[in-house]
Amino acid sequence: MADSGSEDIAVIGNTDLTPSESENNVKNAMVEKGTSLLKKMEISVAEAEKRTGKNAVNMQETYTVYLIETRPVDAASEGTNPVPDSLWRRYSEFELLRNYLLVTYPFLVVPPLPEKRAEFVWHKLSADNMDPDFVERRRVGLENFLLRVASHPDLSSDKIFYSFLTEENGWKETVFETGFQAKADSRLKALNATFRVKNPDKRFAEMKHYGDELQSVISQLLRVRARAADRLYGVYKVHGNYGRVFSEWSAIEKEMGDGLQSAGHHMDAYAASVDDILEEEEHYADQLKEYLFYADALRAVCRKHELTQYELEMAAQDLTSKKQQREELATGTIRTFSLKGVTSKLFGQETPEQREAKLKMLETQIEEGEELVKERNAECEEFVKSAWVDIERFKEQKDHDLREALISYAIMQISMCKKGIQVWNNAKECFSKM
């Protein structure tokens, strides 16, 4: 990959990688594994800022940029604390990076970006991309993305990724120069393969199905959770009205006044406590969202497998048909329908010279075809092997992360309950003094 010694970026496209290049990449991948970037470098997305500027169609626009800070790991341990290197990037540049990685490493489950637009919002959350809470959550999400990539055994050693973190100017041009956009599969091609592939690897088919289910169930969970959060917000906030009325009521009562007044304060506190509670829950929702988008990345790998498998099958089919044609030509029998057959019937058989020429051509084509099939077969196998390794890695990561998320959700609920117990115990004391 990046440090293979050649100055060129080792782009792993789908179709035009020679076997030697492919071998080289695999070798490098094995060398780089275990030395993920994160071990050498601290990465963070420290800040966000608003900028205005002219966009592609020369109109004024406001956008947000994020400050990426990097610092060598050793620096801190040496006692010195140098100023971190930093540069500013906007969301669209992150998207560009990710698209590059998707095309370049189609056999890897590429970490997702935080959502482009706020979805699954409940009424208090703003759907506005400029809203400071949204920007803050996005900052965290972008940092998470960089950390995920930097800790991936394969992705972390990518040169483009490295320069994304370190080279502010000219990075975009560098990415485009890799020509990765041309290597991207067209959606139509991918869709076609999905429908027509005959023998995809069973495990990948299952994984794709799992990806579908995961996406569906997490979407549902996020929706339900957002609605419940909305309602819970209402319940807490209405208690604030108690605060106001108790206070007013206490003014007309003699003995009950004090108890009412202080109980009212606790009701206000109760109403206010929901803001923190729901902010924490948003964090949980973000963790779920990451895996919602990861499901998509997983499905992308499976689709890529279908494509490579399909192309192998197409090549094999083509070879078979060419072999058959040769047979027919050699033996003079026409078993398959062909235009040749029809015209020869109509206009008479061709000359022996013509037949010779055709046979020769077919032989060449068959040779080439066999080479192609061998190539595609190797590609397919290679893809299946590396992809499955990453899928297993992803599975472990997912199980670990989601379990942690569920645990942190439980911890959040416990904290919420503890707050509730405290407030209502206080209120009870005040009521008993009424």
Add this chain to the structure above:
Amino acid sequence: MSGSVVDNTVSSGNSSVAIPTDISGQILDIDEDDDLEVFSKDTTLSDGSSLNASMQTSSASMINQYKFEEEEEDADTKDIFVTVDNPESHVTAIETYITYRVETKTTRSEFDSSEFEVRRRYQDFLWLKGRLEEAHPTLIVHPLPEKFVMKGMVERFNEDFIETRRSALHKFLNKIAEHPIFSSSEDFKIFLTAGSGELTSHKKQGPGFLSRMGETVKAVAAAVRGVRGRPQEFTDMQEYAEAFSQKISSIDKVTQRIVREQKEYLEELKECGPTYALWSQSEEELAEPLKNVAGCVDKCCKETEEQVKHLNDHLIPVLHEYVLCADTLKAVLRRRDNIQADFEVKTEALATKKADRDADSKVLSLAWDSLVGRSPEEVKQQKQQKLKGEIKEMRDELDKVEDRLEWANNALKSDWTRWQKGMRTDLRSAFNDTAERNVSYYEKCLAVWESFLQSQRTDAEGNGNVDFS
């Protein structure tokens, strides 16, 4: 609070009307038994409600009565226990209605036996309330549940509605039983003990329609005129009643809104558990924690449901009762005002009559009477006799009304204090219970999630891969 009633003696200068020192002629012979009220059959009360009896008791005896109520009513001193339960539906050709079993256990001597069981319908309760209000226009009668609940389209025979009503009726009777004046009411006793036939015939007694009409007309006249010299303390009470009414209505509304929001929250939460369960079906390693979480969410749902039910069954009815109480307070103050207005009217009339008597009207009458051939002296004598007679009548009437007013004012003041004490106790305990219930709700949910954490810990320790820091 004790001792304040003793201040409300006849000679307290609160009323703006001079109270004659000699009232001995007006005092009836009263039974010295403090528990009983004394009734006479005089029906002249112009406060808009027709009566069967009036309360011509002296303020002195009244003081004694109210002193009684200042003693704390412990369970030990409670000598009458009333329960309302067992609703049953009755179908006749004309209508369908519900009756409730009213059971009384008492050691009071005025009751023939120590246990009674009768069946009563809502109409009967209404009748009892009406009677108590007629007899004591300025005492505060605890409200009855409303006749028919329109909002929410509750059917009359819906289970929840019947239970809510039963509970409110039970409270109503108990409030009556606790009240020093009401609990010795003859009507109350009959309500608790009479068979249905006996009750029906007792109900038929009472002033006829015409006399009731007469009283109403007088009352309207008094109300229209309005009261002129209302003592400050009653104005204060009026202001309090207004403010209290507003506040308690607000609290009632807020509480109802909370119940609504909680119910909607519950609806959403109910979908969470099944979604986690669905997810667990696609997972291997994660299946167990996901199923566990699904279970936890479902348990919390149940707890939320129960908490809402508690709010609905305990806090809301109490708040609702006191919303109705606020209206009762205002009505009681209005009636007191009417009595005072009546007194003021009669006082003015007497003064006018007296002025007539003292006025020199010789000229006119002489002129007339010489026409009809009578001597001026005779005419003057006749006139004076007539006026004297009229004045005596008005004087007597005025004294009665004065007493009535005095009694009404003192009754109201005492009962007001009593009511406030009761309100404080009821609302304090209702809010206290709610807070306690909320604490318990959160404690239960806490336990649910802690057990989840526990289960994950033991798992993790087994696998050695989760960090709980």
